[in-house]
Amino acid sequence: MPGLRSLAYRLKSWLRRRDVTVWYSPAYRIPLSGLEQSAGVEPRRADFVAWWLLESGAVPASSLRAPHRIPFADLDRVHTLELLDSLGRPETLARIFAVDPSDVPTDELVNTARLACGGTLEAARETLRTRAPALNLLGGFHHAGPGSAGGFCPMNDVAAALAALRAEGFEGTAVVLDLDAHPPDGIAGCLASDAPSWIGSISGSDWGPLTRVDETVLPEGAGDDLYLETLEGLLGRMPRPDLAFVLAGGDVLAGDRFGKLGLTLDGARRRDLRVAVELEGVPSVWLPAGGYSPNAWRVFAGTGTVVATGALDPIPADYDPLQARFADISATIPQESLGESGDFSAADLEEALGLRPQRDRLLLGYYTRSGLEHALYRYGILDHLTRLGFERFRVEFDRANPGDRLRLFATSRGREELLLEFVYERRRVAGRDVLYVHWASLRNPRARFSEKRPRLPGQEVPGLGLAREAGEMTALMAKRLGLAGVAFRPAWYHTAFGARHNFAFVDPGRQGRFEAMVRDLAGLPLRESTLAVSEGRILMNGQPYAWEADEMAFWLEPAPRDLAAVQAERDRVHFDWNRAPAEGRGA
Template sequence: MRPRALLYRLRSWFYRRDVTLWYDPRYRLPLSGLESGAGMEPRRADFVAWWLADSGAVPRSRRRTPRRISFEDLARVHDAELLESLGHPDTLARVFAVDPSDVPVDEVMTTVRLACGGTLGAARETLRTRAPAINLLGGFHHAFPGAAGGFCPVNDVAVAIAAVRAEGFSGRVAVLDLDAHPPDGIAACLAQDPDHWIGSISGSDWGPLEGVDETVLPPGSGDDPYLEALGALLSRMPRPQLAFVLAGGDVLAGDRFGQLGLSLDGARERDLLVAAELDFVPTVWLSAGGYSRRSWRALAGTGMAVAAGSLAPIPDEYDPLSARFEMVSQKLLPGDLGDTGDITAEDLEEALGMRPRRQRLLLGFYTASGIEHALFRYGVLEQLERMGYRQFRVGFDSAGLGDRVRLHGEAEGQEHLLVELILERRHVLGVEVLFVHWLSLRNPRAQFSDRRPRLPGQEVPGLGLAHEAGSMLARMAIRLGLGGVAFRPAHFHTAYAARHAFAFIDPERQGRFEALVRDLATVPLLEATRAVSEGRVLLDGRPYAWEADEMAYWLRESPSEPGEAERERERVRFTLLPEAPPPAVRAPAPPGAA
């Protein structure tokens, strides 16, 4: 541990900073293709807010709810043409790298304006209290006065600075941009600000930026060179009266777009060093970029560093969504979900032959209203509403293989099938499990395009709710007293999405899957799953056909024998054949030709 980080940690033992946390559940963008397309974790702000509260790092009493930024405040920085363009789905689709059909404009702009309102609210509060403030969505540093940039529709930092200037603040502002990419938009937006300093450490060289003290590190620099460069940058930073820190999670090794290669420990030490340097300076900490499934851990670590000077790691096994769903499940009584035994009017009509009999219970326990209530309590219906669906309806029937449950929702006067499941109780390795024969998550309002290509087996684009579906199925299995959840992935991308919780029951099959993931790691998921489906993947030089074997998520100790997964993984090698060029199209013969 470096001396400054140690100093800040020692200080935290004597007092606790009254950090405020700015957060709203609507910080999650309602873009169903965002996770698969950009590799972003759309639940990042939720995960961090839950962890900081559950761990006690930032109590719920210190949480603040932002208000949507006004267009008057946005207009202090941005051109009218840009602000008008944000009302069009095509503009927002370009900003967030999704298809326009996937963009509910009003809800996306609600998220954007809440994030900007959070940055401004945090700036006002830290100026008043001198205690740090953390906004869990913000740091949109690629937005220019007249143009949006990558994942940055407007520039919340510049807007907040302009607003507090208009309210009378005249001190020096420092912007410490520790995202993996240069602060090009912030530099342009602050060009006319009377007293500011911008410092940056980047892993991408976009050329010189006027007015920015920028250090560009080579790809894969890692912790030590980064922290050495940070110490030098902090020594050059003038003492500000207000600071903004963009604590980007895209500095982590394995990030899709960042190249700096930091560990989680290195990112935590980064934040401790900065917090020590800015001690007693009014400071707003912002999430900035992050394009890996670990990016939420970096941001949660920022909160722990700023609030308590903590170096404590977040447990590897901690899954924030599972932990949240477990808490919600404990509050759901059996009567909220299953048959209470009360006779309804529908029951009497069926008994009298006045209406056809329906399947009343799913898996012998859940009622349709109980499933709908659970979807509401787990937040799934709220997310579907933000995507544009209303008037939800749950129904059951028998599909031969098991019980089928369907969720329908209305949009623009038409009812759509959104979720379809076929479930049964089945014994696997002597353990009764919840077996999923079929799971389809459908967003029929979205369209396939170059930005969102069709995956093998898809009829319409997905909802981006696979993690929620998996966690709900686990809670169902627990409530029914079952030992796990199992299914057969029909495609590589299905198994890939489930790999963090599920494993193939056959250890050797698991080893081959792990080898396949390893050997196709540099190939985008869409290309990899297509290649497997099309037979363009070789196993030890021979054509490989996807093995749709059973995968399981065990809720108790796995009944599988200690297997050969590791040995099989190291034994086999997969290679990818190039995609065959399209066949030449022969020009049609002219009329009369032989």
């Protein structure tokens, strides 16, 4: 099915494809390990969009362009020197991105922002030359003003690009269609004296009047019909542009953490198609702007699909870009580069008889240390850790009780630190052989806990923001070892909550109680709910409830489940919580 589905997308895209350029770099991943926890931002969004556009066939690999960092001279055209100087301080960047200063690798984060701004400028030059649409997969930093920055916008790529083009001789009418859920306050400030420009905006938040902005503020929760009707009016008032910047914000979706609108994915796609039709033949740069929900990446992936092919086909709901990407990479890594076959050889016999020196320990009887390090490199994990400030990586195996232990060390600030630690064992669960994870720890010793990144139960230091990558690698290890899946016992509610999309409790009654708990604690932030569980403040049907650390499993092939028993238990129980910590326990 996945192959046929991918083929169908490719055929449709081939029939309707337009020439587009896509500006993207792996360094577009925002190098902040605490960003997901603190702000709900998906730091991999640009990666996800790029992978989907390529896999679906919406754009060919030849359409990808690598951005270059924008020169400070171009930023200086729109920003004060005081603001640009302040971006060299982790405290400034921490405020802009709502993280703790200890979580900020200053040079890497500024490099990412400058690459995004460079991508917007280069995309604008390209679209003026070809008159074909251009996409930049990171950008639309519309809250950065001449002397201010905030709201995840360290510098203003649209204003800097337009100012550079003006300096190069572009005199035409520039239109900024800001379809993010928040007002373009920074762009308005930066373009206040640019007479040939026009800014149109549809927002879900009223921040007061903005100079020279045609803005419509919609009521909270406004859905597809009202939004698209408002868009028709805005496009009717828009002057015919010589260059357009479209901020196709992903925070317009219902349920977005910071946006207040209520669009569906289909509504966002139809928004983009309507704008693409209106801008047919106009040089245009499309930018993702904001988005603070799990589906935000799907919005701009849909934008790219519409701009490139005109197709409204939805992205399959079960498509996981990280899972698909890692599976593709795994298929290109030969067995001999990871480990040994596991068959008992003549060399094994000679070692057992003491006739030759013992070789290095194999993890799970298969993986070599160099093989695991190679895999960590191929999956991009070592590159990401390097961007976080680590170097000189070292993989180590030893025997745990039970199982085999994998540890990854790296040097930071002159000290060797433990970053990853896993204890694995082959074990039988529910009658099937699985890769059992006794222990998993991802540690960022450079970061610290704070109000913006509070400690969760069981944590010694903040995490690395790599839990999803670690999960995908573990599943691929199980597949390569010929096992049926992965299993573990979540010691904390937040651990089970994070794994719930792929894992389920083996016991159907336990799964039903867990689903009821997720349902009934939905009104609490995750930290508050997991603290309530760990502190004994949860009631099940009016009685005190203690967390059940039972086995959860992820099966590589679908396994039969007693869904009726799950539903019956889910319907039978109800959870509530006491707001005050239990006596004698701290928060």
